[in-house]
Amino acid sequence: MKRYGLFSLGDLNYAVSLPLIRKIVQDAKSYQLPGLPRTVAAVMVDDSALVPVIALNAWFGGPACSSGASEYRVLVDTSCGTIALPAEINGKIVPERKGTLLHREEDQVLFVEAEFRFQETIYKILDMNFPAEEMKLVSSRINPDNVA
Amino acid sequence: MAKAVEKVLLFNLGPVGFYIGLDSVVEVITGIASRLDASRSDIGRSIISALSFRDTWIPCVDPTLKLDLAAVESMADRVAIVLKGGEGNWAILVDRVGEVVERRSLLLCEIPALLKLSALDRYAEVALLEDRPYVGFDLERFYGACPVSA
Numbered sequence: 001m002k003r004y005g006l007f008s009l010g011d012l013n014y015a016v017s018l019p020l021i022r023k024i025v026q027d028a029k030s031y032q033l034p035g036l037p038r039t040v041a042a043v044m045v046d047d048s049a050l051v052p053v054i055a056l057n058a059w060f061g062g063p064a065c066s067s068g069a070s071e072y073r074v075l076v077d078t079s080c081g082t083i084a085l086p087a088e089i090n091g092k093i094v095p096e097r098k099g100t101l102l103h104r105e106e107d108q109v110l111f112v113e114a115e116f117r118f119q120e121t122i123y124k125i126l127d128m129n130f131p132a133e134e135m136k137l138v139s140s141r142i143n144p145d146n147v148a
Numbered sequence: 149m150a151k152a153v154e155k156v157l158l159f160n161l162g163p164v165g166f167y168i169g170l171d172s173v174v175e176v177i178t179g180i181a182s183r184l185d186a187s188r189s190d191i192g193r194s195i196i197s198a199l200s201f202r203d204t205w206i207p208c209v210d211p212t213l214k215l216d217l218a219a220v221e222s223m224a225d226r227v228a229i230v231l232k233g234g235e236g237n238w239a240i241l242v243d244r245v246g247e248v249v250e251r252r253s254l255l256l257c258e259i260p261a262l263l264k265l266s267a268l269d270r271y272a273e274v275a276l277l278e279d280r281p282y283v284g285f286d287l288e289r290f291y292g293a294c295p296v297s298a
Contacts, residue, residue: 031281032163033274034215035266043263045279048255052262080261 002096004116006123007074007087009056014085015116015123018093022075022082044073044084051075053084059111059130078128085126094118156254158246158282159229162217165246167254167275168285174230174237176245177201181224184208193291199228199239206230208239209291215270219243231287238291253277 003018023046030042030053041055053073072091073084099118111130116123155170177183180199188198188205194213198205208228212219219226221243228239254275259267273284 029280031165033263033267033281033283034164034217034270037262037266040262043260043281045276045281048257048276048279050257050260050263050274050281052260082260083262 003093004096004123004125005074005091005093006118007085007091009086009088012056013121013123014056015125016074016076016085016128017125020076020128022077024091025073025075025084026071028073041086046075046082049082051082051084053086056086076128154251155248156251157229157248159242160244160246161212161215161242162220164217165280165282166285167282168229168287169251170248172231172287174232177228177230180226180228184223195291196241201230201237201239206237206239207291208241210241211285211290214290240290249277254282257281
């Protein structure tokens, strides 16, 4: 049975496949490091390891600086290691059969795998490969001859 | 003979905490406003001024320029950490100097993959102290030292 974690951050509603969610942390402190990429708002510490807090709004074209105000951090395993997604208090876990899976539209941003409609709200199912794709993009800009 | 315990000095640049080996530190100076000569700057090397120190002038570097950070203190309230260099003393300007701690109390942690590219030109080491990250201040990435005669 496939299940999703459904979360909100301001106007953004997103979903993460449940097996990828490592944990959800409340009131975690965030810290700055020099030269954080535009897609990383801050870092947090979990189990003595640094975890990048993703600037989700920046991914979706909004201002990049609002991630720090959210109360929760959803820690997710990706091909680039663990990342933290900011979320507000009203997250939920829902089996897929309770909603409707909508396939990704042609003009949808690349890091959205599909959409999931649950109780009249549409949640963007995030593609957890997107941090790796961003890294490749940044790397290709630095070393244009080394594009994979 | 007992081995000396290695210690580090903590300091802040903008919102970021840093640490530096105490054996590199000569002196920490506050109230520097009247000791700076901005006419002796070389912004290309992040040297924003010369600092009057022990009857000579030494280069004074602002690391925030290279690290893309914003200082939170005014120039008058910033603190100079005078460092030993290959060719003489030099100084960095910081917002706040913290405590001295034993290096072994720092827990080195891996720089996340997502941050490795952006860290390349800025830092190579991050450590945790009481679950708060501190960046290892890499002297070699900044101006070494060349005393400027008064």
